[in-house]
Amino acid sequence: MAQIYRPAPRRKTTQQQWLRDAKVVGLDHQGRGVIRTSKGVRFVAGALPEEVVDVVPKGKWDAELRTLKTTSEQRCQADCRYYERCGGCDLQHLHLAAQRQHKQQVVSELFAKFAEHEISTWLPPLTAAAWRYRRRLRLACHWDAKRKKLKLGLRQANSKTIVEINDCLVTQTSLTQLFAPLRELLPQLNLVNQLGHVELLSSTTNCVILRVKSWPNKDDSQQLKAFADRHNVDVWLHSDDGPPRPLNKQQELPKYRSWQSELAFQPGDFLQAHAELSEAMVAQAVAWLAPQRDEKILELYAGSGNFSLPIALQGAQVTAIEGVASMVDRLRYNAQQYALTIDARQADLEQNWQAYEWAQTRYQKVFLDPARAGAANAIKEVAQRRPQRIVYVSCAPDTLARDAKQLFNAGYRLVQAQIVDMFPQTHHIECLTWFEREA
Numbered sequence: 001m002a003q004i005y006r007p008a009p010r011r012k013t014t015q016q017q018w019l020r021d022a023k024v025v026g027l028d029h030q031g032r033g034v035i036r037t038s039k040g041v042r043f044v045a046g047a048l049p050e051e052v053v054d055v056v057p058k059g060k061w062d063a064e065l066r067t068l069k070t071t072s073e074q075r076c077q078a079d080c081r082y083y084e085r086c087g088g089c090d091l092q093h094l095h096l097a098a099q100r101q102h103k104q105q106v107v108s109e110l111f112a113k114f115a116e117h118e119i120s121t122w123l124p125p126l127t128a129a130a131w132r133y134r135r136r137l138r139l140a141c142h143w144d145a146k147r148k149k150l151k152l153g154l155r156q157a158n159s160k161t162i163v164e165i166n167d168c169l170v171t172q173t174s175l176t177q178l179f180a181p182l183r184e185l186l187p188q189l190n191l192v193n194q195l196g197h198v199e200l201l202s203s204t205t206n207c208v209i210l211r212v213k214s215w216p217n218k219d220d221s222q223q224l225k226a227f228a229d230r231h232n233v234d235v236w237l238h239s240d241d242g243p244p245r246p247l248n249k250q251q252e253l254p255k256y257r258s259w260q261s262e263l264a265f266q267p268g269d270f271l272q273a274h275a276e277l278s279e280a281m282v283a284q285a286v287a288w289l290a291p292q293r294d295e296k297i298l299e300l301y302a303g304s305g306n307f308s309l310p311i312a313l314q315g316a317q318v319t320a321i322e323g324v325a326s327m328v329d330r331l332r333y334n335a336q337q338y339a340l341t342i343d344a345r346q347a348d349l350e351q352n353w354q355a356y357e358w359a360q361t362r363y364q365k366v367f368l369d370p371a372r373a374g375a376a377n378a379i380k381e382v383a384q385r386r387p388q389r390i391v392y393v394s395c396a397p398d399t400l401a402r403d404a405k406q407l408f409n410a411g412y413r414l415v416q417a418q419i420v421d422m423f424p425q426t427h428h429i430e431c432l433t434w435f436e437r438e439a
């Protein structure tokens with residue numbers, strides 16, 4: 001028989017390579033402990049600076065915490081019973097004061113790294129309730145048709161697995177109280193097998209938004225109406241054929257409070273997570289912006305007018321730009337309710353501004369509140385127009401530091417910075433900054 005060459009079968013590596021007694025040397029901007037190994041750094045979720053840990057490498061950059069050999073003085077017991085499994089909050093094991101300090105430090109470090117700037121003008125963080133603050137929550141759903149069982153909960157970190165929860169300590173109770181009634185209602189609906197997720201919103205009226213593939217039939221509509229009456233909520237349906245629509249066509253738009261104003265919005269519109277801090281943040285931004293009567297102020301990434309109305313209420317002439325056309329409609333509607341003339345326009349701020357008529361005006365001050373991607377193009381366009389003052393709110397310190405570099409290069413100085421504790425118990429960071437043109 002002919003001999004043919006066969007490569008030796010690869011030995012299965014059943015034993016994972018543990019890294020033992022690793023010292024945690026820092027906490028990164030995603031709230032993960034940083035360890036140094038012979039092959040570079042690795043990130044360990046759940047570990048804190050100064051702790052000694054045993055870990056198992058995971059992927060290229062991460063490591064899974066297996067044993068905590070020593071614990072930091074800043075470590076505390078996580079209050080939530082789902083904490084170990086749920087991917088919602090990831091910093092509950094760090095004392096609240098240390099969380100806030102960490103967030104400020106992250107912004108300082110990113111400014112040093114990306115903008116070569118040392119922040120020396122920090123104001124103490126803006127803080128409010130650290131629990132029961134969330135006014136919107138998205139629950140993942142899965143209907144097991146064979147077992148006729150519904151899973152409703154939050155996803156595990158970096159996984160599709162749904163952790164079923166009966167409470168969420170960072171979410172307002174008026175929303176968590178709906179978990180049990182929803183578990184009862186949803187399996188009775190014909191549309192249960194096409195549910196994507198359920199979103200809960202707390203505003204002037206609480207809203208339940210069902211992500212579905214098609215509009216409910218008569219039977220389901222009746223059950224949903226009865227549910228809405230019983231629990232004093234508005235039900236909205238979001239199907240593939242457009243934006244969310246109310247189950248009851250006569251239903252008015254819900255409203256949220258901003259500083260000195262109340263604004264209509266539609267489920268699906270952007271809404272700041274922490275109601276109390278959103279108002280405090282708007283008040284601080286308006287104080288820094290110090291709008292003067294008839295002064296021309298350009299507002300970018302305006303949403304449905306959370307900052308636009310409070311700025312315009314001070315007497316300034318506001319031009320507000322937002323990318324989503326329907327939110328621009330809401331902003332105009334909200335301005336009308338207060339008899340304010342806000343020039344609200346739809347535009348993609350990441351496109352070149354040459355063709356935009358509003359961009360040809362000279363503005364004394366600019367306010368911006370971009371999404372996590374930051375304002376890579378917009379900040380260059382703003383700097384070229386040389387406004388005297390820029391107030392920038394950011395929910396992503398890395399893109400903020402990148403954009404700040406453009407402003408420093410264009411001759412701006414950072415007057416003040418302040419952390420807004422918008423997302424306690426999580427690594428997410430909100431930061432307010434005020435820049436002034438030097439020359």
Ligand SMILES: C[S@@+](CC[C@H](N)C(=O)[O-])C[C@H]1O[C@@H](n2cnc3c(N)ncnc32)[C@H](O)[C@@H]1O
Nearest residue numbers: 270301302303306322323348349350369370371
């Ligand atoms: C962080 S939210 C802020 C909204 C508002 N300032 C508030 O407090 O409710 C960012 C807003 O920027 C808008 N946006 C994102 N990318 C945009 C772009 N390229 N051009 C214009 N608007 C954009 C989003 O639709 C969203 O409304």
